[in-house]
Amino acid sequence: GDSVTQMEGPVTLSEEAFLTINCTYTATGYPSLFWYVQYPGEGLQLLLKATKADDKGSNKGFEATYRKETTSFHLEKGSVQVSDSAVYFCALSEMDSSYKLIFGSGTRLLVRP
Amino acid sequence: NAGVTQTPKFRVLKTGQSMTLLCAQDMNHEYMYWYRQDPGMGLRLIHYSVGEGTTAKGEVPDGYNVSRLKKQNFLLGLESAAPSQTSVYFCASRPSGRATNEKLFFGSGTQLSVL
Numbered sequence: 001g002d003s004v005t006q007m008e009g010p011v012t013l014s015e016e017a018f019l020t021i022n023c024t025y026t027a028t029g030y031p032s033l034f035w036y037v038q039y040p041g042e043g044l045q046l047l048l049k050a051t052k053a054d055d056k057g058s059n060k061g062f063e064a065t066y067r068k069e070t071t072s073f074h075l076e077k078g079s080v081q082v083s084d085s086a087v088y089f090c091a092l093s094e095m096d097s098s099y100k101l102i103f104g105s106g107t108r109l110l111v112r113p
Numbered sequence: 114n115a116g117v118t119q120t121p122k123f124r125v126l127k128t129g130q131s132m133t134l135l136c137a138q139d140m141n142h143e144y145m146y147w148y149r150q151d152p153g154m155g156l157r158l159i160h161y162s163v164g165e166g167t168t169a170k171g172e173v174p175d176g177y178n179v180s181r182l183k184k185q186n187f188l189l190g191l192e193s194a195a196p197s198q199t200s201v202y203f204c205a206s207r208p209s210g211r212a213t214n215e216k217l218f219f220g221s222g223t224q225l226s227v228l
Contacts, residue, residue: 046216101217
Protein backbone atom coordinates (compact mmCIF):
# COMPACT_ATOMS: atom_id res chain seq x y z
CA GLY A 1 0.00 0.00 0.00
CA ASP A 2 0.86 3.66 -0.11
CA SER A 3 3.29 4.92 2.49
CA VAL A 4 5.31 7.94 3.58
CA THR A 5 8.76 7.88 5.17
CA GLN A 6 10.19 10.84 7.05
CA MET A 7 13.55 11.43 8.64
CA GLU A 8 13.56 10.74 12.34
CA GLY A 9 13.88 13.58 14.78
CA PRO A 10 14.30 15.47 16.80
CA VAL A 11 16.03 18.05 14.68
CA THR A 12 17.68 20.75 16.76
CA LEU A 13 18.82 23.96 15.09
CA SER A 14 19.94 27.41 16.10
CA GLU A 15 17.84 30.37 15.05
CA GLU A 16 18.49 31.48 11.45
CA ALA A 17 19.89 28.08 10.45
CA PHE A 18 18.83 26.29 7.24
CA LEU A 19 16.25 23.53 7.62
CA THR A 20 15.71 20.39 5.58
CA ILE A 21 13.32 17.62 6.58
CA ASN A 22 13.40 14.68 4.20
CA CYS A 23 10.24 12.94 3.01
CA THR A 24 9.89 10.13 0.49
CA TYR A 25 6.76 8.32 -0.56
CA THR A 26 5.53 5.13 -2.19
CA ALA A 27 2.28 5.33 -4.11
CA THR A 28 0.44 4.09 -7.13
CA GLY A 29 -0.50 6.89 -9.44
CA TYR A 30 0.25 10.52 -8.72
CA PRO A 31 -1.05 11.57 -5.32
CA SER A 32 -1.18 15.07 -3.96
CA LEU A 33 1.51 15.71 -1.32
CA PHE A 34 1.24 17.77 1.84
CA TRP A 35 3.19 19.10 4.78
CA TYR A 36 1.22 19.61 7.98
CA VAL A 37 2.51 21.26 11.16
CA GLN A 38 1.46 20.57 14.73
CA TYR A 39 2.23 23.13 17.44
CA PRO A 40 2.22 21.96 21.07
CA GLY A 41 -1.24 21.09 22.32
CA GLU A 42 -2.91 21.73 18.99
CA GLY A 43 -4.26 19.81 16.03
CA LEU A 44 -2.56 19.64 12.66
CA GLN A 45 -2.60 22.58 10.27
CA LEU A 46 -1.83 22.53 6.57
CA LEU A 47 1.53 24.16 5.88
CA LEU A 48 1.81 23.63 2.12
CA LYS A 49 0.85 21.25 -0.65
CA ALA A 50 1.66 20.22 -4.21
CA THR A 51 -0.54 18.46 -6.70
CA LYS A 52 1.70 17.25 -9.52
CA ALA A 53 5.30 16.63 -10.49
CA ASP A 54 7.60 19.68 -10.28
CA ASP A 55 4.98 21.72 -8.40
CA LYS A 56 6.46 23.76 -5.58
CA GLY A 57 4.38 24.42 -2.50
CA SER A 58 5.33 27.35 -0.31
CA ASN A 59 4.07 29.13 2.78
CA LYS A 60 5.58 31.18 5.63
CA GLY A 61 9.07 30.80 4.16
CA PHE A 62 8.80 27.01 3.89
CA GLU A 63 9.07 25.29 0.51
CA ALA A 64 8.79 21.77 -0.87
CA THR A 65 9.00 20.51 -4.46
CA TYR A 66 7.17 17.44 -5.75
CA ARG A 67 9.91 15.25 -7.26
CA LYS A 68 8.43 12.35 -9.15
CA GLU A 69 11.77 10.91 -10.26
CA THR A 70 12.98 10.54 -6.67
CA THR A 71 9.49 10.18 -5.11
CA SER A 72 10.38 12.89 -2.63
CA PHE A 73 8.86 16.02 -1.12
CA HIS A 74 11.53 17.48 1.16
CA LEU A 75 10.65 20.47 3.34
CA GLU A 76 13.09 23.40 3.42
CA LYS A 77 13.36 26.80 5.04
CA GLY A 78 16.23 29.18 4.64
CA SER A 79 16.22 30.72 8.11
CA VAL A 80 14.28 29.13 10.96
CA GLN A 81 12.85 30.98 13.94
CA VAL A 82 12.12 29.86 17.48
CA SER A 83 8.42 30.04 16.61
CA ASP A 84 8.94 27.29 13.99
CA SER A 85 9.46 24.74 16.77
CA ALA A 86 6.79 22.12 16.16
CA VAL A 87 6.21 18.65 14.75
CA TYR A 88 6.09 18.41 10.95
CA PHE A 89 4.21 15.69 9.10
CA CYS A 90 4.54 14.73 5.47
CA ALA A 91 1.42 13.17 3.93
CA LEU A 92 -0.05 11.95 0.67
CA SER A 93 -3.65 11.65 -0.43
CA GLU A 94 -5.09 8.33 -1.45
CA MET A 95 -6.27 8.24 -5.04
CA ASP A 96 -9.52 6.42 -4.24
CA SER A 97 -12.87 7.95 -3.30
CA SER A 98 -12.01 8.11 0.40
CA TYR A 99 -9.49 10.96 -0.13
CA LYS A 100 -7.89 9.92 3.12
CA LEU A 101 -4.38 11.05 3.99
CA ILE A 102 -1.48 8.73 4.72
CA PHE A 103 0.95 10.36 7.15
CA GLY A 104 4.61 9.94 7.87
CA SER A 105 5.78 9.44 11.45
CA GLY A 106 6.45 13.13 12.03
CA THR A 107 9.66 15.06 12.70
CA ARG A 108 10.04 17.23 15.76
CA LEU A 109 11.90 20.49 15.17
CA LEU A 110 13.41 22.43 18.06
CA VAL A 111 14.88 25.84 17.30
CA ARG A 112 17.11 27.37 19.97
CA PRO A 113 17.59 31.14 20.32
CA ASN B 114 -15.92 29.96 13.44
CA ALA B 115 -15.78 26.79 15.50
CA GLY B 116 -14.47 24.48 12.73
CA VAL B 117 -13.92 20.97 14.11
CA THR B 118 -14.67 20.50 17.80
CA GLN B 119 -13.74 17.42 19.79
CA THR B 120 -15.06 16.48 23.21
CA PRO B 121 -13.75 15.63 25.70
CA LYS B 122 -10.20 17.00 25.58
CA PHE B 123 -8.86 14.62 28.21
CA ARG B 124 -10.12 11.38 29.67
CA VAL B 125 -8.78 8.62 31.89
CA LEU B 126 -10.43 5.21 31.71
CA LYS B 127 -9.94 1.94 33.48
CA THR B 128 -9.44 -1.21 31.43
CA GLY B 129 -12.80 -2.55 30.29
CA GLN B 130 -14.70 0.73 30.55
CA SER B 131 -16.48 2.19 27.56
CA MET B 132 -16.68 5.72 26.24
CA THR B 133 -17.63 7.78 23.21
CA LEU B 134 -15.62 10.56 21.66
CA LEU B 135 -17.60 13.22 19.85
CA CYS B 136 -16.48 15.15 16.80
CA ALA B 137 -18.62 18.00 15.50
CA GLN B 138 -17.99 20.19 12.46
CA ASP B 139 -19.94 23.24 11.37
CA MET B 140 -18.56 23.53 7.82
CA ASN B 141 -21.08 21.21 6.12
CA HIS B 142 -18.24 18.83 5.20
CA GLU B 143 -19.04 15.45 3.68
CA TYR B 144 -15.94 13.54 4.70
CA MET B 145 -14.91 12.91 8.29
CA TYR B 146 -12.02 10.89 9.73
CA TRP B 147 -10.76 9.56 13.05
CA TYR B 148 -7.00 9.22 13.50
CA ARG B 149 -4.90 8.16 16.44
CA GLN B 150 -1.46 9.61 17.09
CA ASP B 151 1.22 7.58 18.83
CA PRO B 152 4.89 8.48 19.38
CA GLY B 153 7.06 7.53 16.42
CA MET B 154 4.09 6.30 14.39
CA GLY B 155 2.53 9.45 13.10
CA LEU B 156 -1.21 9.48 12.54
CA ARG B 157 -3.02 6.26 11.69
CA LEU B 158 -6.55 6.15 10.34
CA ILE B 159 -9.09 4.32 12.51
CA HIS B 160 -12.39 4.83 10.65
CA TYR B 161 -13.79 7.31 8.20
CA SER B 162 -17.05 8.43 6.66
CA VAL B 163 -17.77 9.73 3.16
CA GLY B 164 -21.20 11.07 4.06
CA GLU B 165 -24.10 10.94 6.49
CA GLY B 166 -25.05 7.37 7.32
CA THR B 167 -21.81 5.85 5.94
CA THR B 168 -18.74 4.51 7.70
CA ALA B 169 -15.69 2.52 6.64
CA LYS B 170 -12.66 0.95 8.27
CA GLY B 171 -9.25 2.49 8.14
CA GLU B 172 -5.83 1.11 8.96
CA VAL B 173 -6.38 0.30 12.66
CA PRO B 174 -10.14 -0.25 13.26
CA ASP B 175 -10.03 -3.08 15.81
CA GLY B 176 -11.56 -2.20 19.18
CA TYR B 177 -13.39 0.86 17.84
CA ASN B 178 -16.82 1.55 16.41
CA VAL B 179 -18.16 4.69 14.75
CA SER B 180 -21.45 6.25 13.75
CA ARG B 181 -22.42 9.15 11.48
CA LEU B 182 -26.13 9.62 12.09
CA LYS B 183 -25.96 13.34 11.41
CA LYS B 184 -23.76 14.97 8.81
CA GLN B 185 -22.10 17.29 11.30
CA ASN B 186 -21.24 14.63 13.90
CA PHE B 187 -18.88 11.65 13.84
CA LEU B 188 -18.74 9.52 16.99
CA LEU B 189 -15.92 7.17 17.95
CA GLY B 190 -16.74 4.49 20.50
CA LEU B 191 -14.57 2.24 22.61
CA GLU B 192 -16.70 -0.63 23.92
CA SER B 193 -14.08 -2.16 26.23
CA ALA B 194 -11.02 0.02 26.60
CA ALA B 195 -7.54 -1.52 26.65
CA PRO B 196 -4.18 0.05 27.62
CA SER B 197 -3.12 -0.24 23.95
CA GLN B 198 -5.77 2.36 23.17
CA THR B 199 -3.94 5.00 25.19
CA SER B 200 -3.30 7.63 22.55
CA VAL B 201 -4.19 11.07 21.26
CA TYR B 202 -7.23 10.96 19.00
CA PHE B 203 -7.80 13.47 16.23
CA CYS B 204 -10.89 14.06 14.19
CA ALA B 205 -10.66 15.68 10.77
CA SER B 206 -13.05 16.71 8.02
CA ARG B 207 -12.93 17.87 4.42
CA PRO B 208 -15.49 19.15 1.94
CA SER B 209 -16.94 17.08 -0.86
CA GLY B 210 -15.31 17.19 -4.28
CA ARG B 211 -13.01 15.04 -6.32
CA ALA B 212 -9.84 17.06 -5.90
CA THR B 213 -7.18 15.09 -4.06
CA ASN B 214 -5.43 18.26 -2.92
CA GLU B 215 -8.18 19.42 -0.58
CA LYS B 216 -6.85 19.97 2.91
CA LEU B 217 -8.18 18.33 6.03
CA PHE B 218 -9.42 20.44 8.93
CA PHE B 219 -8.37 18.99 12.28
CA GLY B 220 -9.79 19.21 15.76
CA SER B 221 -7.50 19.92 18.71
CA GLY B 222 -7.44 16.31 19.86
CA THR B 223 -8.54 14.10 22.76
CA GLN B 224 -5.88 12.70 25.05
CA LEU B 225 -7.04 9.32 26.33
CA SER B 226 -5.29 7.23 28.95
CA VAL B 227 -6.40 3.69 29.73
CA LEU B 228 -5.08 2.32 33.00
